[in-house]
Amino acid sequence: MKMIGAQAILQSLVQEGVEVLFGYPGGAIMPTYDALHDVHAELRHILVRHEQGAVHAAEGYARATGKAGVCMVTSGPGATNLITGIADAMLDSVPLVCITGQVTSTLLGTDAFQEADIIGMTLPVTKWNYQITNAEEIPTIIAKAFYIARSGRPGPVLLDITKDAQLEFLNFVYVPYAAKKEVICLNQESVKQAAQLINQATKPYLLVGHGVLIAEAEKEVMELAVRANIPVACTLLGLSAFPTAHPLYVGMLGMHGHYGANLLINQADVLIAVGMRFDDRVTGNLARYAKQAKVIHIEIDPAEINKNVHADVVLLADAKHALQQLIDYIEPNQHPCWHNEFNLCHEVEYEHVIAKEIHATTMHIKMAEVIHQLSLKTAGDATLVTDVGQHQMIAARYFQFKYANSHITSGGLGTMGFALPAAIGAKLANPTHEVIAIIGDGGFQMNIQELGVIAQENLPVKIVILNNQYLGMVRQWQELFFDKRYSFTELKNPDFIKIAQGYGIKAKKVTLRSDLNDALNDMLQSNAPYLLEIAVEKEANVFPMIPSGAGVDEVRLF
Amino acid sequence: MQYIYVISVVTENTLRVLQRIAGIFARHRLNIEQMNVFETKNKGTSCFSIVIHSDAKTTDRLIKQLQRIIELLEVKISSQIPLQE
Numbered sequence: 155m156k157m158i159g160a161q162a163i164l165q166s167l168v169q170e171g172v173e174v175l176f177g178y179p180g181g182a183i184m185p186t187y188d189a190l191h192d193v194h195a196e197l198r199h200i201l202v203r204h205e206q207g208a209v210h211a212a213e214g215y216a217r218a219t220g221k222a223g224v225c226m227v228t229s230g231p232g233a234t235n236l237i238t239g240i241a242d243a244m245l246d247s248v249p250l251v252c253i254t255g256q257v258t259s260t261l262l263g264t265d266a267f268q269e270a271d272i273i274g275m276t277l278p279v280t281k282w283n284y285q286i287t288n289a290e291e292i293p294t295i296i297a298k299a300f301y302i303a304r305s306g307r308p309g310p311v312l313l314d315i316t317k318d319a320q321l322e323f324l325n326f327v328y329v330p331y332a333a334k335k336e337v338i339c340l341n342q343e344s345v346k347q348a349a350q351l352i353n354q355a356t357k358p359y360l361l362v363g364h365g366v367l368i369a370e371a372e373k374e375v376m377e378l379a380v381r382a383n384i385p386v387a388c389t390l391l392g393l394s395a396f397p398t399a400h401p402l403y404v405g406m407l408g409m410h411g412h413y414g415a416n417l418l419i420n421q422a423d424v425l426i427a428v429g430m431r432f433d434d435r436v437t438g439n440l441a442r443y444a445k446q447a448k449v450i451h452i453e454i455d456p457a458e459i460n461k462n463v464h465a466d467v468v469l470l471a472d473a474k475h476a477l478q479q480l481i482d483y484i485e486p487n488q489h490p491c492w493h494n495e496f497n498l499c500h501e502v503e504y505e506h507v508i509a510k511e512i513h514a515t516t517m518h519i520k521m522a523e524v525i526h527q528l529s530l531k532t533a534g535d536a537t538l539v540t541d542v543g544q545h546q547m548i549a550a551r552y553f554q555f556k557y558a559n560s561h562i563t564s565g566g567l568g569t570m571g572f573a574l575p576a577a578i579g580a581k582l583a584n585p586t587h588e589v590i591a592i593i594g595d596g597g598f599q600m601n602i603q604e605l606g607v608i609a610q611e612n613l614p615v616k617i618v619i620l621n622n623q624y625l626g627m628v629r630q631w632q633e634l635f636f637d638k639r640y641s642f643t644e645l646k647n648p649d650f651i652k653i654a655q656g657y658g659i660k661a662k663k664v665t666l667r668s669d670l671n672d673a674l675n676d677m678l679q680s681n682a683p684y685l686l687e688i689a690v691e692k693e694a695n696v697f698p699m700i701p702s703g704a705g706v707d708e709v710r711l712f
Numbered sequence: 713m714q715y716i717y718v719i720s721v722v723t724e725n726t727l728r729v730l731q732r733i734a735g736i737f738a739r740h741r742l743n744i745e746q747m748n749v750f751e752t753k754n755k756g757t758s759c760f761s762i763v764i765h766s767d768a769k770t771t772d773r774l775i776k777q778l779q780r781i782i783e784l785l786e787v788k789i790s791s792q793i794p795l796q797e
Contacts, residue, residue, distance in 0.1 A: 273728060302782060455780075461773060
């Protein structure tokens, strides 16, 4: 069918099953914005307020659904504003297809108006990128882009489309991409070896990462854990892959993870690492990490195998396929003494940290109290989108996750300003599902302009600002490691309530514990967008903590 | 232990592949001592021969990261010679 490139771009997106895209118009992408009129019934476009909002919204959408998130922006500054989000998606393995307009192909390399070498700039932070200068290439390249974004270890793909390519005519025929490389084949010997290690283990330990959620292998993980009675811990990005309330669940791994979950890494005899990459936040000092254990690494990306931690048995495959094959060889087992060690650690952590946090009696509200109350009131039936900092760690530690993909956060890059736009994306992914953004006063101001999207689209996103008037996490480090020499971590904040109301969004501020319960109920019962600002303890620290350079067995409770 | 590595890479002959490969070397702070690039007799397929000085661990990481490149067909270490200071 004859059409112009711009129409072909949008038709290709429709063919790929795209229902929502996030974007911001500009000169170089105008032909495509014009063509949006013709597809408004099939494709919903959300106008953001900053291109960074577009890419984080696309991420939120992708993280909530597993589908590729799509954003579309103009050339030059529009494109460069995507870079942070693309880097974020790269590190957290989020499938994205980012479309940037580009100046007319004859102007390339001339420092034309709003020209930027976005392909060159995003080479290190994309799985693949491509500049389209001929309209004919559009359908095949878009098909390839979606395939690459979704397949294997997902990641971001950028397509830079020149203005003349958007205006040129082509004969549109859509053919989905046919992969050339062969499918990963699992080594049966390795599967049997892994099973043998697990069956003979006295202290097996299952470490669940993002790969389990990506592969939709939650059921298989549960089956393995239950059959052999193996304690399960999640990485930050693995949270919600295994229900928090389950008796086999022992906590979150990492710098601010749970006490037993970290400490007992150095007691386990077999570590079963599924879809996790032994990130430095999780391992601490590698010289003191699980030296006594045999490690089974179930991982789809060969580059992660033996990168940080030596693997004794490698299952190079999708988590779902690997576990399905492994489970056949797993014998039922009990490890009561091993489980008891985790229970003892939990008791210690509860006494020294958790009780004081969730049942606080301090003058000021604690962040953990809020999270605990939200968890109870929603019964885990909500998607939590968190920003970066102390509140992020508290939310990860104290919310009881029940359903897969109900925890969305920026882990690898740790991008402040992520949560507000990502919550928009997550809400559009599941409009009838409760989406609650938990944000600090610092991160909230980084993409505050996206409140405009919530107002314009009337999205009933719930925003909880945990306001301690500091850049909390940095302040904590300055207190613990820099003799409390606070350097530019104190924030003089505006009146967030007035700002929200300025956008036409209902907002309330809470400072007293006695008002908290009603305020949370009001927010949750509302069918409209809602911003709840909660003034929390100004100088509180997040514990446990594995300080930089320390081993997992040197985790500090205070 | 430092070695002289000769690394052979076979890729599709498309724009930016060289830049993507060079970027991965640079990220590991590996100086490209020598590089030869040419299109093979198979039209559309290029061959790279790259010489670096590095240790086994870094080179292993490098090779695996090169394998993530979409246009890459094959990569291997052709030679590994102990570097004499």
